[in-house]
Amino acid sequence: MPELPEVETIKRGLEKKIVGLSVTSVEVLTPRSFQGDPGNLIGKTIAQVWRRGKMLGIDLSNDCTLLIHLKMSGQLVLVEDQERFIGGHPTADMYEDLPNRSTRVIFSIRTGQKISKLYFNDQRKFGWIKLGNLTSDFGYLISGLGPEPLDKNFTWQILRKSLFRHPNLPVKAALMDQSVIAGIGNIYASESLFLAKIDPRRRVKDLTDLEFKALKSSIVKALSLGIKHSGATRRNFITVEGLRGGFLDVANVYGRDKESCKVCGSKIQKITQSGRSTYFCQKCQD
DNA sequence: TGCCCCCTGCAG
DNA sequence: CTGCAGGGGGCA
Numbered sequence: 001m002p003e004l005p006e007v008e009t010i011k012r013g014l015e016k017k018i019v020g021l022s023v024t025s026v027e028v029l030t031p032r033s034f035q036g037d038p039g040n041l042i043g044k045t046i047a048q049v050w051r052r053g054k055m056l057g058i059d060l061s062n063d064c065t066l067l068i069h070l071k072m073s074g075q076l077v078l079v080e081d082q083e084r085f086i087g088g089h090p091t092a093d094m095y096e097d098l099p100n101r102s103t104r105v106i107f108s109i110r111t112g113q114k115i116s117k118l119y120f121n122d123q124r125k126f127g128w129i130k131l132g133n134l135t136s137d138f139g140y141l142i143s144g145l146g147p148e149p150l151d152k153n154f155t156w157q158i159l160r161k162s163l164f165r166h167p168n169l170p171v172k173a174a175l176m177d178q179s180v181i182a183g184i185g186n187i188y189a190s191e192s193l194f195l196a197k198i199d200p201r202r203r204v205k206d207l208t209d210l211e212f213k214a215l216k217s218s219i220v221k222a223l224s225l226g227i228k229h230s231g232a233t234r235r236n237f238i239t240v241e242g243l244r245g246g247f248l249d250v251a252n253v254y255g256r257d258k259e260s261c262k263v264c265g266s267k268i269q270k271i272t273q274s275g276r277s278t279y280f281c282q283k284c285q286d
Numbered sequence: 287t288g289c290c291c292c293c294t295g296c297a298g
Numbered sequence: 299c300t301g302c303a304g305g306g307g308g309c310a
Contacts (some may be wrong), residue, residue: 003304056303071305073294102294124293126305169287178306187305235296235303254304274288277302 001254002070003181004149005226006245007054010076010193013240014058015049017078018109018118022046023060030215033122035103036131036150040064046109053145053182059136073102074120075237081114102211105129123236136233145182149219156209156216163204163212171207171215172200172272184219187232187247187254190279191222194253199285200278225250253279 002010022045026038037105045061056076062242079098098119099106104127105120120129123271132138146162147154162181166174174180175189184192193200198211207215231237231245232256238244242255248255252262257270271278 006304028297069305071292072303122293123295124303124305166287173287176305187304232304237304275290276305 001238002074002231003054003185003188005188005229005247006052006231007051007056007070007183008227009231009239009245010070011049011056014056014076014078014118017080017240018046018058018116019049020046021109021111021116023107024110026106026116027106028104029106030104030122030125032043033120033125033127034131038131040131041066041107044115052142052148053178054185055141059134063133064131067132067134067138068120068127069132070122070128071124071128073123074123075102075236075238076240076243077119077121077238078116078240079119080116081111142235144179146178146180147182149181149183149223154216154220156213159216159219160207160209160212163207167205168203168275170201171198171204172278175219176276181219183223186276186278187234187251188219188222188226190254191251192207192219193216194280194285195221197285198278199282200273216251217219220252253281255279 022043023041026041028038044163046058048059051058056068071206077098081212102121102123103119104122107118109116109118147158163174165180172189172193175184192215198215226232226247229245229247229250230239232247233244234278253268256268257279259268261268261284266281266283266284269280269282
């Protein structure tokens with residue numbers, strides 16, 4: 001899925017367009033993609049949009065929250081009412097016509113007399129939207145998450161302590177555990193380790209404090225760069241506006257196996273760790 | 287801790 | 299056709 005930078009990109013895109021609007025209808029096309037009673041949404045106003053790790057929250061004017069996890073292929077695309085009537089589809093080439101075969105849920109949202117539609121598309125159906133009370137229904141999903149890497153109070157000591165939940169794991173696998181740090185996935189784990197010059201196969205317990213410091217700042221750097229480029233699009237990710245993210249154009253290692261390292265020129269390696277692809281530069285990372 | 291699984295579709 | 303894809307839950 002979308003990792004932290006992709007979800008943050010969606011969060012920012014959504015909040016500037018839907019906060020204050022009210023939900024007029026909800027169509028659930030794929031039942032397993034939506035849990036809860038959609039009826040509870042009708043007439044409610046959108047109060048706030050937030051992100052925690054890779055999860056997205058939309059708070060309603062009552063006590064309800066829409067909690068969203070996009071998993072591998074989820075998308076949230078907003079088609080504003082205007083676009084449907086001013087010269088047809090001005091942004092038609094940004095996204096195919098919606099709904100499409102991957103559309104699972106459609107929210108209709110009103111501002112004044114215009115109705116915009118928010119599409120939840122999810123090719124692989126791994127993603128979900130849950131409607132419920134944040135504290136009583138979703139507490140268990142949020143409380144297990146590790147620290148937010150872009151918070152001010154995220155320090156290398158916190159990172160070290162957190163990673164030491166899995167002292168024997170290769171550091172790359174540990175980074176992807178959401179209870180260790182929230183929001184890092186396959187792309188940004190590889191990219192962070194490259195920036196920190198750490199071999200992804202190194203065990204957590206073998207890292208030095210100097211390396212934990214480097215890793216902390218590299219994580220912040222990689223995630224921030226991801227947000228700056230509106231996320232990474234490999235296959236499915238698009239923004240709320242239907243645009244691709246540009247991060248992979250500036251990535252150092254992810255998806256670049258067989259290509260040469262931008263720093264030293266040697267060949268980027270691709271290996272498998274706990275079932276997932278890892279990319280790294282043997283020469284830069286040891 | 288490591289595997290299999292949930293799904294669909296695209297590239298090789 | 300097989301393998302692979304921004305995730306992660308459940309099971310041994």
